[in-house]
Amino acid sequence: MTVSRVINDSGYISPDTRARVKVAIAELGYMPNALARQLRSQRTKTLALIVTDISNPFFTTIARGVEDTAKALGYAVMFCNTYESEVEELEYVRVLIQRRVDGVLLVPAAGSVDSIQLLQEHGLPVVVLDRHVRVEQVDQVRSDSEAGAHSLVRHMIGLGHRYIAVLTGPQVVSTSADRVAGYRRALTEAGLTSADEQVHFGEYNEASGYEMTVRLLATLPLATAIFATNNFIAFGAIRALREAGLTIPEDMSIAVFDDLPKGWMLDPFLTAVAQPAYEIGKRAAELMIERLAGDAPAEARTIVLPSEMITRRSTAPPRQVAAMPFQRTAPSRRKAAVLTSQPVGQTENPA
Amino acid sequence: MTVSRVINDSGYISPDTRARVKVAIAELGYMPNALARQLRSQRTKTLALIVTDISNPFFTTIARGVEDTAKALGYAVMFCNTYESEVEELEYVRVLIQRRVDGVLLVPAAGSVDSIQLLQEHGLPVVVLDRHVRVEQVDQVRSDSEAGAHSLVRHMIGLGHRYIAVLTGPQVVSTSADRVAGYRRALTEAGLTSADEQVHFGEYNEASGYEMTVRLLATLPLATAIFATNNFIAFGAIRALREAGLTIPEDMSIAVFDDLPKGWMLDPFLTAVAQPAYEIGKRAAELMIERLAGDAPAEARTIVLPSEMITRRSTAPPRQVAAMPFQRTAPSRRKAAVLTSQPVGQTENPA
DNA sequence: CTGTTAGCGCGTTCAG
DNA sequence: CTGAACGCGCTAACAG
Numbered sequence: 001m002t003v004s005r006v007i008n009d010s011g012y013i014s015p016d017t018r019a020r021v022k023v024a025i026a027e028l029g030y031m032p033n034a035l036a037r038q039l040r041s042q043r044t045k046t047l048a049l050i051v052t053d054i055s056n057p058f059f060t061t062i063a064r065g066v067e068d069t070a071k072a073l074g075y076a077v078m079f080c081n082t083y084e085s086e087v088e089e090l091e092y093v094r095v096l097i098q099r100r101v102d103g104v105l106l107v108p109a110a111g112s113v114d115s116i117q118l119l120q121e122h123g124l125p126v127v128v129l130d131r132h133v134r135v136e137q138v139d140q141v142r143s144d145s146e147a148g149a150h151s152l153v154r155h156m157i158g159l160g161h162r163y164i165a166v167l168t169g170p171q172v173v174s175t176s177a178d179r180v181a182g183y184r185r186a187l188t189e190a191g192l193t194s195a196d197e198q199v200h201f202g203e204y205n206e207a208s209g210y211e212m213t214v215r216l217l218a219t220l221p222l223a224t225a226i227f228a229t230n231n232f233i234a235f236g237a238i239r240a241l242r243e244a245g246l247t248i249p250e251d252m253s254i255a256v257f258d259d260l261p262k263g264w265m266l267d268p269f270l271t272a273v274a275q276p277a278y279e280i281g282k283r284a285a286e287l288m289i290e291r292l293a294g295d296a297p298a299e300a301r302t303i304v305l306p307s308e309m310i311t312r313r314s315t316a317p318p319r320q321v322a323a324m325p326f327q328r329t330a331p332s333r334r335k336a337a338v339l340t341s342q343p344v345g346q347t348e349n350p351a
Numbered sequence: 352m353t354v355s356r357v358i359n360d361s362g363y364i365s366p367d368t369r370a371r372v373k374v375a376i377a378e379l380g381y382m383p384n385a386l387a388r389q390l391r392s393q394r395t396k397t398l399a400l401i402v403t404d405i406s407n408p409f410f411t412t413i414a415r416g417v418e419d420t421a422k423a424l425g426y427a428v429m430f431c432n433t434y435e436s437e438v439e440e441l442e443y444v445r446v447l448i449q450r451r452v453d454g455v456l457l458v459p460a461a462g463s464v465d466s467i468q469l470l471q472e473h474g475l476p477v478v479v480l481d482r483h484v485r486v487e488q489v490d491q492v493r494s495d496s497e498a499g500a501h502s503l504v505r506h507m508i509g510l511g512h513r514y515i516a517v518l519t520g521p522q523v524v525s526t527s528a529d530r531v532a533g534y535r536r537a538l539t540e541a542g543l544t545s546a547d548e549q550v551h552f553g554e555y556n557e558a559s560g561y562e563m564t565v566r567l568l569a570t571l572p573l574a575t576a577i578f579a580t581n582n583f584i585a586f587g588a589i590r591a592l593r594e595a596g597l598t599i600p601e602d603m604s605i606a607v608f609d610d611l612p613k614g615w616m617l618d619p620f621l622t623a624v625a626q627p628a629y630e631i632g633k634r635a636a637e638l639m640i641e642r643l644a645g646d647a648p649a650e651a652r653t654i655v656l657p658s659e660m661i662t663r664r665s666t667a668p669p670r671q672v673a674a675m676p677f678q679r680t681a682p683s684r685r686k687a688a689v690l691t692s693q694p695v696g697q698t699e700n701p702a
Numbered sequence: 703c704t705g706t707t708a709g710c711g712c713g714t715t716c717a718g
Numbered sequence: 719c720t721g722a723a724c725g726c727g728c729t730a731a732c733a734g
Contacts (some may be wrong), residue, residue, distance in 0.1 A: 002704060004729060012703050014574060029472055034449040035395070036727035039386045039710050064405060067432060078448060079430045090509050095427060098385040121380055206614030235614050242618070254353065261406065263557030263586050265617070267593070355713060363719050387711035390726050390727060 005068025007032055038100070046076045046289060048088060048096045049105045049281075053204070054081040056231070058258050058277050059107070062129065064282025066105060073289050075102070084204070086112045097122050103288045105281075108133055110172045125291050127284045131174040132302075140302040141289065142285040145175045145257070148273040148307040149229070152255045154270070155309065156225045157190045158315045161253060165198035165223040167212045167233050176201070179229040179257055198223055202233070209236025217244055224318035225253040231260060234270065249316035259310060271315040275307045358383055360495070389451070397427045398639060399447045400456045400632075401440060404555070405432040407582070408459070409609050409628050413480065416437070416632025417456060424640050435521075437463045448473050454639045456632075459484055461523045476642050478635045483653075490642065491653040492635040496526045496608070499624040499658040500533025500578070503606045506622070506660065507576045508541045511668045512604060516549035516574040518563045518584050527552070530580040530608055545548040549574055553584070558585025568595055575669035576604035582611060585621065600667035610661060622666040624656045 005013050006021040024030070038044045049066050051059040063079060069075050078101065083090040093115045096104060103125040106115065113135050119126050120138075127139045156164055166183045170175035180199055187196060200216060202208035209232060216223060217240070228234035234256040238248070246252050248268045248269075259274035283303055290296045356364050357372040375381070389395045401416050402410040414430060429452065433439040437460045444466045447455060454476040457466065467486050470477050478490040507515055517534045520527035531550055538547060551567060553559035560583060567574060568591070579585035585607040589599070597603050599620075610625035634654055641647045653680050 005704090008729085014703060017704080020542065031445070031449050031473065033390075033451060033727050035390045035451050036710090037729080038725090039384075039390055039712090040728050042710075044386070054415060055408065057406065057408075060405050063430075064432065067430075072734085076429065076450070078427065079414075079418075081415065094382070096387075098382050099427070100384060100386050171521055232614065235617065238617050239614070263583065263590070266586060266589050318409055338729090356720090359713085361713090365719060368720080384711050388713080389728090390710090390728095391712045391714085393726075 006058070019170050024130050025297070041195055042100075042101050043292075044102055045074055046078060046099075046101045047103050047105060047285065048078045048080060048092075048101045050080040050082060050092055051107045052082050052084045052109055054079070054232070056204075057261055057264065058231070061261065061277035062107075062281035062284075063281075065278040065283075066285045067281075069282045069285035070289070072336075073285075075285075075289065082109050084109050086110050089115050090118070093118055096122065100293055103127070104213045105284050107131060110170065115128050125288060127288045129280060129284050133174070138302045139284075139287045139296075141287065141305070142303075143275040143280065143305045143307045144184070145178035146182040148257060148309070149227070150186045151180035151182075151309045152257070152271070152273055153186035153227055154189070155311065156253055156255060156315055157186060157192075158226070159225075159253065159315060161225040162192065162196060162318075163198065163221050163223040164225040165195060165200065166227045166229065167200045167202065167209055167216070167220075167237060168229040169202065169204040169208075171201045173204075174231060179227075183227060203332065204230045204232060206232045206236040206239070209233035210240045211236070213237040213240035217246075223252070225255070228254065228256045231256060231258045248314050250319060253315040254317070255315050269313045271310065271312045273307045273309050276305050279305060280325070295315060352547045371693050392453075395451050395453055396425055397429060397430060397452045398454050398456060398636065399429045399452045399627075400442075401431040401443055402458045403433050403435045403460055405430070407555075408612055409582070409616065412612065412628035413458075413635075414697075416629040416634075417636045418632075419639070420633045420636035422480035424636075426636075426640065433460050435460050437461050437465070440466050441469070444469055453643050454478070456480055456639060457637050458482060461521065476639060478489065478639045480631060480635050484525070485529045488651045490635075490647075490651050491630050492638065493654075494626040494631065494653065494656045494658045496529035497533040497536070499539045499608060499626070499660070500530035500580070500590070502660045503608070503622070503624055504534045504537035504578055505540070506662065507578070507604055507606060507666055508543075509539060510576075510666060511548060511661060512576040512605065513543065514574040515576040515578060516551065516567050516570075516702075517578045517580065518551045518560055518567070518588060519580040520553065520555040520559075520584070520683050522552045524555075527555075527580060530578075534578060543669075555581045555583060557583045557587040557590070560584030562587070563592045564588040564591035568597075574603070574667070576606070578603065579607045582607060582609045582662065599665050601670060604666040604669070620664045622661065622663045624660050627656050630656060650680065 002013065002017060002021065006018050006242065047070055049063060053059055065243065068078050078096070080092040082092065089109045093104070097119065104119055105127050107130045108115065108128060113133055116126055116133060116138060118133050121204055127141060128141050132140055132142060153164060168180055171177060184197065198216065198219065200212040202212045226237055228237050233246060234254060237254060241248060241252055248254055255271040257273050259272040287301060352365065353368060353372065357369050392589055396422055400414060402414065404410055418428050427445070431443040433443065444455070448470065455470055456478050457479045459466065459479060464484055464486050467477055467484060467489060478492060483491055483493060492614050504515060517531055519531055522528060535548065544665045549567065549570065551563040553563045560579060564587065577588055579588050585605060588605060592599060599605055606622040608624050610623040638652060
């Protein structure tokens with residue numbers, strides 16, 4: 001049809017015909033069928049974003065970055081939530097291949113690379129977000145987990161802490177492993193040994209944070225500081241500390257990877273590392289669309305964005321030790337805390 | 352092709368042929384093209400969910416409810432975020448029509464009905480979520496804003512409050528209007544008049560909550576209780592109260608519509624009305640898919656789910672007044688608070 | 703400048 | 719039980 005030319009502004013067309021077509025379109029309320037267009041052009045102008053936990057504001061912020069950027073460049077986005085399950089992830093990937101999305105932005109559920117391989121076999125470009133994978137030839141965008149963790153832990157060591165526990169997600173998830181690596185480097189640089197380490201692997205959620213903290217409080221030597229590698233873990237830890245009757249930072253310092261969006265906390269008091277989540281989403285979408293446009297180099301690109309440490313009131317020198325470099329003497333084995341089952345909601349008022 | 356029959360398990364096929372086809376499919380890694388299928392069948396098995404603020408956990412929870420339900424029934428979901436803008440909304444609707452989604456689940460950005468009409472003109476079923484609209488013949492799912500607001504305000508009146516301010520979103524948004532209506536009914540039932548009302552219309556975000564609270568604190572008679580009709584507004588209000596040096600609930604009670612997900616608050620202390628967000632999403636998706644399957648009655652259905660009040664520590668009797676029904680005497684005009692610009696983060700520790 | 707032809711990959715229909 | 723013909727709505731490539 002000539003209509004096609006009018007809609008796409010392609011080829012020559014007489015002003016008169018064009019006008020008449022436009023009138024007809026308006027009258028009929030005609031809208032072109034994107035499906036047919038996509039079938040013909042073999043491009044859907046659609047991206048997919050697969051995340052592991054849409055409840056996490058970190059990922060919703062990434063999603064906004066992706067969507068805003070994609071939309072501005074004429075792409076739609078399909079969001080998929082895997083609940084951290086590789087099975088769900090693979091299922092989604094199959095659907096997305098069948099639906100012929102142009103590319104997939106993926107936060108991989110675990111160390112698995114099956115999804116990525118399947119996508120690549122079918123010629124779909126992939127950008128991996130937040131976590132990294134051992135696959136060559138795939139673009140990646142994330143922030144520096146190792147460095148962020150290192151600066152948080154160094155900060156706590158600088159305050160005089162020696163027994164610092166880290167509560168983290170699954171060992172197979174790269175962010176979890178990297179944050180533990182940063183923790184270990186900080187300890188090592190301070191002359192501490194693996195005997196001083198307290199690493200708890202769990203899940204990236206509140207329940208796991210709670211449970212790991214309960215275990216931690218029964219471990220000797222009792223830690224004086226906690227490094228939670230994600231928000232939800234920190235929330236669970238704080239709940240456990242409160243129930244145990246411990247105060248922050250007097251009895252226990254705590255620092256967390258991931259800051260909450262501004263205006264989310266009633267009282268921002270957690271020392272944290274803030275990741276540029278919106279920027280991660282934006283850069284990932286740009287990388288993808290650039291590649292789809294053929295403007296990208298053949299080799300894979302990796303963008304590692306810096307994260308920023310924000311010192312607040314949840315970290316302070318430990319009670320028994322002055323805020324100075326500690327001496328490497330025999331550790332005074334502190335008594336493990338007794339868990340008193342104190343009801344939640346009995347603390348002083350935050351406002 | 353015979354392949355089609357194998358994939359769809361339709362028609363008769365010899366076990367032998369079926370086996371050979373399956374082998375070939377596995378070898379080639381063949382995946383059917385959903386686009387062609389959709390073009391042929393005129394159904395995309397895709398729904399769209401348009402929300403006004405993907406940052407709000409209330410809406411991400413709805414999104415999970417929608418996605419889980421849709422996926423279980425073989426549908427994919429496209430998420431769209433309008434940032435509360437009607438223009439964006441209409442733009443999305445056009446895209447979705449062109450992409451031939453089977454149906455649209457819509458949280459309308461404002462009182463406007465243009466999007467809904469456009470969708471209906473193109474034969475697309477619509478389910479309106481959370482907010483209601485004046486359009487006939489459209490399925491709706493929401494929770495009871497009026498009743499929820501009423502119970503919160505009645506609770507505060509019962510504590511002895513007389514000057515209760517409500518901080519809410521845009522007047523044109525139905526949830527905002529309904530919550531104010533519930534507030535007014537509670538006041539009226541307690542024998543209070545419009546002279547006792549303090550209604551502030553703004554936006555459903557933190558900045559607006561802050562700003563409305565600053566105005567409120569300069570208004571006489573000074574309110575002793577605040578009803579915030581959404582989380583973000585409450586966060587802004589709390590920030591403003593803290594900066595003004597006021598404590599909750601001693602100087603000011605506060606109650607809020609929308610509870611945060613479990614484990615999200617470091618210290619759940621806000622008296623709130625919790626909406627069944629996941630259920631709203633789930634029911635909406637079910638309604639839609641039922642209608643798409645032709646199992647729905649012709650007339651529109653409206654589901655109004657109950658919400659639940661949770662009493663916590665942020666509401667208490669006002670300082671000067673005992674916790675009993677107040678006397679309708681001449682109000683003692685209280686002095687408006689002086690705003691002292693006190694830095695955030697100087698309060699006691701929540702843990 | 704405009705219309706015709708053909709094919710994107712599938713499923714429905716109808717012959718064999 | 720299996721294949722061939724046709725069309726879903728669009729656009730690239732040619733005629734006219």
